[in-house]
Amino acid sequence: EVQVVESGGGLVKPGGSLTLSCEVSEFSVSDAWVSWVRQAPGKGLEWVGRIGRKSEGGTTDYAAPVEGRFTISRDDSKNTVYLQMNSLKSEDTALYFCATNAMPPYLFDYWGQGTLVTVSS
């Protein structure tokens, strides 16, 4: 069965940077759309962004609150998707989930357990 494993979370100061990783097993991430979804403490799910299939240009889309600060990328050799987060704010504190997208690529297929990011001084 497909496994999705996130890593890289931790405590970071406001204005700092952090990069999360999402390793997927059983299929190639270059053939998939992959999204990041976050959940602030006690709150609901919020889509962060996604990266498209390599065959479709690997385009990226982002939610407005993170546009310009977060970047999603992919390393096909490691079958891993990354979320680089810069200029972090306290409101970015959340559990960050990685999820593979089904088709159409706004539905979510397999989810990881999440990695916690805390932005605090």
Added chain:
Amino acid sequence: QSALTQEASVSGTVGQKVTLSCSGNSSNIGFYTVGWYQQISHGAPKNVMFGESPPSGISDRISDRFSGSKSGTTASLTISGLQPEDEATYYCSTWDNILYVVIFGGGTKLTVL
């Protein structure tokens, strides 16, 4: 405030049928398939329904007690024969072609009495 509107909480007794709703507009639910996701105690969400069908390839993990429907700009998830293990928060989600993002509802906390 979420782009999609869900009931904050719904409760039912074991064996009962409950229906959760998800309301949007013509730029999202009215045009796109709605996904439903079950989350237990802030663990990993699990997809339980895409539109009116369980997700393909993993349908053996989804109980046939779950069913989905849509009418206009409102989608619904119905759970028949409610079981204690169904107690969870359920989120609906879809694409919005004006905001150009994936949007979620605020989630419905289902309590099994």
